[in-house]
Amino acid sequence: MEFKIITPETGEHKTYNHQIIAEFLFTHLEQYGDKTEDILKCINYAMNPSKGGTIIVGLDNEKIVGAVILNNTGMEGFIPENILVYIAVDNSQRGKGFGKQLMQKAIETANGNIALHVEPDNPAKKLYEKLGFTNKYLEMRLTK
Secondary structure, eight states: OEEEEEOTTTOOOSSSOHHHHHHHHHHHHGGGOOOHHHHHHHHHHHHOTTTOEEEEEEEETTEEEEEEEEEEOSOOSSSOSEEEEEEEEOTTSTTSSHHHHHHHHHHHHOSSOEEEOOOTTOTHHHHHHHTTOOOOOOOOOOOO
């Protein structure tokens, strides 16, 4: 797998632009995803130089087979410096190790610790655990 790393410093990639990445994630996150416009908000946050983050696009023969978005939190110590907001692998390419490669690249690329949220029934949870992620907290949300 080849990787394209997109940061506020590198700017939007001409071929793998924000809209294409958002549509890929919307399609392949399936029941674990968000609306395209919400994914674009996450991308805009990551690409904002005053906030920051990283987008990693995984390619196989120049075709997108996976994507990751990490947002910087601006915190350190009490909250991890990065939150992995989205990761998806093309549903026709699952089981080939692309998810693991994307996660390893995200871990390698990130400066500092990484948090992520995963649904208890998401099969990717096992991969995250194998890569060293632990569940220290139970997340609770108040939706107003």
